[in-house]
Amino acid sequence: MSAGPGPADPARPASEDSDSVPGPEVAPESSQNRTSAASAGGRQHRGVVERYVGAVTGRVGAESFVGKVLHKVFPSHFSFLWGELALYSFMVLLITGTYLTLFFEGSQQTLIYDGSYRPLRGVEVSAAYDSVLRISFDVKGGLLIRQMHHWAALVFVGAIALHMARIFFTGAFRRPRELNWVVGLILLLLALAAGFTGYSLPDDLLSGTGLRITQAIILAIPFVGERLTYLIFGGEWPGTDIIGRLYPVHILLIPGLIIVMLSVHLALVWRQKHTQFSGPGRSERNVIGLRVWPGFAIKSVGLLFVTAGVITAMGALFHVNAIWLYGPYSTAAATSYSQPDWYIGFLEGSLRLFPPWEIRAFGHTINNLVFSAMLIPGVIFAGLFLVPWIERRLSGDDRDHHVLDRPRDAPHRTAAGAAAITFVAVLFLGGSQDVIAGTLDVSIGHVTTVLQIAALVGPPVAYVIALRMCRTLAGRGGPDRTERAGGITRDPAGGYHSTFEGDVDDVEDELVAEEGEVAVETALVDSPGTGRTS
Amino acid sequence: MTGDGGGAGVNQRAYRTAVISFVVAIVGGITAAVGYWTDNTGDLLGLGLAAALVGIGVGLVCWEKFLDLDDHVVQQREPLRLTPQAERELEDEVRTSENVLGRRPLLVGLLGGSFLSMVIGFVGPIGSLGPKPRGERGRTSWSPGARLVTTSGEPIAAEGATYDQLVTVFPEGHIGVDDSQVVLLRMPPDVLTRRTLDGGALDGWVAYSKICSHAGCSVGLFGIDTRQPDTLRQLVCPCHQSIFDPADGARPTGGPAPRSLPQLALGVDDQGFLVAVADFDRPVGPLAWNET
Numbered sequence: 001m002s003a004g005p006g007p008a009d010p011a012r013p014a015s016e017d018s019d020s021v022p023g024p025e026v027a028p029e030s031s032q033n034r035t036s037a038a039s040a041g042g043r044q045h046r047g048v049v050e051r052y053v054g055a056v057t058g059r060v061g062a063e064s065f066v067g068k069v070l071h072k073v074f075p076s077h078f079s080f081l082w083g084e085l086a087l088y089s090f091m092v093l094l095i096t097g098t099y100l101t102l103f104f105e106g107s108q109q110t111l112i113y114d115g116s117y118r119p120l121r122g123v124e125v126s127a128a129y130d131s132v133l134r135i136s137f138d139v140k141g142g143l144l145i146r147q148m149h150h151w152a153a154l155v156f157v158g159a160i161a162l163h164m165a166r167i168f169f170t171g172a173f174r175r176p177r178e179l180n181w182v183v184g185l186i187l188l189l190l191a192l193a194a195g196f197t198g199y200s201l202p203d204d205l206l207s208g209t210g211l212r213i214t215q216a217i218i219l220a221i222p223f224v225g226e227r228l229t230y231l232i233f234g235g236e237w238p239g240t241d242i243i244g245r246l247y248p249v250h251i252l253l254i255p256g257l258i259i260v261m262l263s264v265h266l267a268l269v270w271r272q273k274h275t276q277f278s279g280p281g282r283s284e285r286n287v288i289g290l291r292v293w294p295g296f297a298i299k300s301v302g303l304l305f306v307t308a309g310v311i312t313a314m315g316a317l318f319h320v321n322a323i324w325l326y327g328p329y330s331t332a333a334a335t336s337y338s339q340p341d342w343y344i345g346f347l348e349g350s351l352r353l354f355p356p357w358e359i360r361a362f363g364h365t366i367n368n369l370v371f372s373a374m375l376i377p378g379v380i381f382a383g384l385f386l387v388p389w390i391e392r393r394l395s396g397d398d399r400d401h402h403v404l405d406r407p408r409d410a411p412h413r414t415a416a417g418a419a420a421i422t423f424v425a426v427l428f429l430g431g432s433q434d435v436i437a438g439t440l441d442v443s444i445g446h447v448t449t450v451l452q453i454a455a456l457v458g459p460p461v462a463y464v465i466a467l468r469m470c471r472t473l474a475g476r477g478g479p480d481r482t483e484r485a486g487g488i489t490r491d492p493a494g495g496y497h498s499t500f501e502g503d504v505d506d507v508e509d510e511l512v513a514e515e516g517e518v519a520v521e522t523a524l525v526d527s528p529g530t531g532r533t534s
Numbered sequence: 535m536t537g538d539g540g541g542a543g544v545n546q547r548a549y550r551t552a553v554i555s556f557v558v559a560i561v562g563g564i565t566a567a568v569g570y571w572t573d574n575t576g577d578l579l580g581l582g583l584a585a586a587l588v589g590i591g592v593g594l595v596c597w598e599k600f601l602d603l604d605d606h607v608v609q610q611r612e613p614l615r616l617t618p619q620a621e622r623e624l625e626d627e628v629r630t631s632e633n634v635l636g637r638r639p640l641l642v643g644l645l646g647g648s649f650l651s652m653v654i655g656f657v658g659p660i661g662s663l664g665p666k667p668r669g670e671r672g673r674t675s676w677s678p679g680a681r682l683v684t685t686s687g688e689p690i691a692a693e694g695a696t697y698d699q700l701v702t703v704f705p706e707g708h709i710g711v712d713d714s715q716v717v718l719l720r721m722p723p724d725v726l727t728r729r730t731l732d733g734g735a736l737d738g739w740v741a742y743s744k745i746c747s748h749a750g751c752s753v754g755l756f757g758i759d760t761r762q763p764d765t766l767r768q769l770v771c772p773c774h775q776s777i778f779d780p781a782d783g784a785r786p787t788g789g790p791a792p793r794s795l796p797q798l799a800l801g802v803d804d805q806g807f808l809v810a811v812a813d814f815d816r817p818v819g820p821l822a823w824n825e826t
Binding site: 141143216217219227241286298305307310317330333334335336351354366369372373434445 | 570573575576579580583584585586587588589590591592593594595597601603604605606607609610611614615664665666667671685704710711712715744748750751752753754755772773775776777786788789790791819822823824825
């Protein structure tokens with residue numbers, strides 16, 4: 001217990017005697033802390049928990065599996081939480097979504113609304129729209145669950161984006177994790193698809209307009225576009241099938257695929273072990289952090305509850321997607337200030353900012369949407385998928401990497417990321433160019449022109465600025481202490497030893513002696529930032 | 535039960551925070567139940583549940599802090615790359631299975647062929663998802679002599695309407711048919727260009743397909759700017775801010791729309807109501823690959 005503020009304090013656990021946590025079995029190094037009463041009588045009368053633990057370990061193998069699971073080490077850094085945040089908001093989505101399916105009606109059959117929202121009484125609406133109004137006004141607590149579901153979706157994609165940014169800027173996508181980078185991107189695409197299909201289900205004016213644009217984009221696909229729209233929509237727009245078809249896609253197909261890909265994603269993290277930032281004692285050959293049980297697990301479960309709680313508070317406090325204000329979808333209607341959910345904003349912006357180019361020749365048309373809705377997002381995502389291979393080609397570095405770069409340590413990668421984010425951010429702003437123009441009271445055309453120029457000029461400028469910032473920062477020392485160092489080491493025989501601060505240099509020297517190349521690189525990465533190693 | 539032997543102040547604070555958090559969680563759960571019972575589902579239910587969840591979460595994290603379980607341990611990574619020997623063995627194994635299976639090229643070929651034919655066999659049911667396009671996109675419900683009617687079914691008298699007002703119209707008997715939606719406008723006849731007159735404007739009346747040539751939204755906004763000496767009239771699509779000039783054949787003047795809106799040629803029937811002279815002469819809305 002070297003690193004804790006109260007080292008090996010025997011008196012502390014007075015309140016824990018009644019705890020049934022199976023501490024002694026799975027956490028031997030802390031047993032002297034928590035024993036007193038428990039171990040004195042513990043061996044003769046095995047408690048309920050011990051018996052259950054025994055029942056499990058006797059079947060799946062104590063040392064080989066359960067032990068490994070509980071002893072798995074996770075490095076801690078706040079930026080490693082984004083992935084967990086995504087996972088937990090997905091859990092909220094599954095639970096709230098299941099509740100909503102009990103009431104939602106995936107049908108475009110029309111009926112006359114006669115629920116308790118007065119302004120729409122007597123209006124002809126689809127069964128889907130009617131059922132969402134029912135959830136919102138007539139199912140007690142239904143609006144809360146619905147808004148939680150929507151907020152959770154917004155948080156889900158946001159957490160994925162932050163998680164991806166963390167992976168990118170720290171170089172965690174490098175060998176041997178290229179495959180998991182690709183799996184993660186597939187998860188992002190699935191999350192976008194889940195968000196879009198869910199957004200479309202209520203059959204309100206905004207989502208119907210979104211579907212209308214989607215139909216136009218599919219129609220524009222060369223060769224197969226027209227046939228494809230007929231297959232998807234069951235004929236000419238709008239047809240009567242699309243809501244009923246999106247429903248199983250949204251609640252079964254996409255979540256199923258997300259669960260499959262998520263399992264692969266986590267299994268790979270488990271197998272390859274987590275990356276870590278460089279620090280005292282850390283190398284390419286080890287991983288230093290909290291063991292799953294008990295520290296990491298308790299904190300992580302805590303995060304699950306906090307995430308769910310914050311999403312619940314958002315659902316309770318902030319209206320989202322108030323479809324009763326938009327009205328039901330109707331042909332020939334559209335409304336200004338129609339923005340999609342935030343994660344589709346870049347695509348909306350691409351559609352709004354792309355110049356009115358279209359190629360018409362020999363009786364055929366390359367539609368404007370081929371450029372703005374296929375080429376631009378295609379380039380963005382192709383670039384993302386190829387990140388590990390592009391970097392390998394440019395750097396010629398094919399070694400395994402388990403120690404993360406700080407963004408400043410890889411200035412060109414960081415600058416490229418800044419440029420890409422700038423481009424997507426300009427597109428995102430473009431998706432709301434009418435709101436910007438309205439707020440600033442300037443012409444929409446001028447805002448569009450400025451953003452078009454920004455989309456071209458912004459990325460290179462961001463690249464140069466980020467590069468200079470990295471170079472400046474690289475020469476500057478970091479904070480003395482970013483996370484808790486040292487702690488307990490386990491030797492090959494299974495014993496545990498304290499690692500005192502004094503050991504740090506020895507550990508490093510040993511690694512240099514043992515694995516010249518890798519350890520030297522670690523030391524190089526290390527020295528400018530953490531003042532402690534020099 | 536007080537944890538008084540905790541020693542360090544951090545632990546004491548963590549312990550107290552955990553106690554408070556769990557109490558908040560309990561109160562939150564009860565509040566939620568009361569909220570549901572008393573029909574306060576907007577605030578009490580949601581905030582109570584939120585307090586219960588956040589309370590449990592913060593309580594757990596503080597409990598962990600109190601127990602001071604943040605001990606960092608070192609775990610060695612297992613090498614992920616194979617040793618040269620293991621790699622050779624794996625390659626041998628692959629080669630052996632290749633030899634075993636590849637020894638019968640006929641079977642390999644037939645297996646491939648049967649997979650292919652199976653896939654082809656499944657194309658049929660996929661085709662049932664929607665009918666084959668049979669040129670529906672080339673025509674709309676407009677026909678020679680069809681009256682223009684509003685969404686409530688009223689025909690439009692050619693005389694006596696005010697200028698510069700936008701009306702959405704459909705062919706009589708086909709209200710709400712998507713591809714037949716039309717914006718009808720009356721402007722002072724002298725502002726209309728030659729091409730607008732040739733396209734079928736009538737006494738200041740102009741009618742254009744309401745489906746944006748960019749991405750298919752309804753071009754529902756009509757703006758008029760009289761501040762300048764030349765009054766500026768614009769049709770605007772609210773989705774992506776494409777702008778069309780209604781006085782000049784709905785030519786695109788801004789935004790991403792690449793083509794003008796198809797114009798509907800207008801006439802007057804013997805009762806003085808506006809009618810269509812013919813269907814549009816080209817597809818409405820965004821174009822598919824094989825349309826121009």
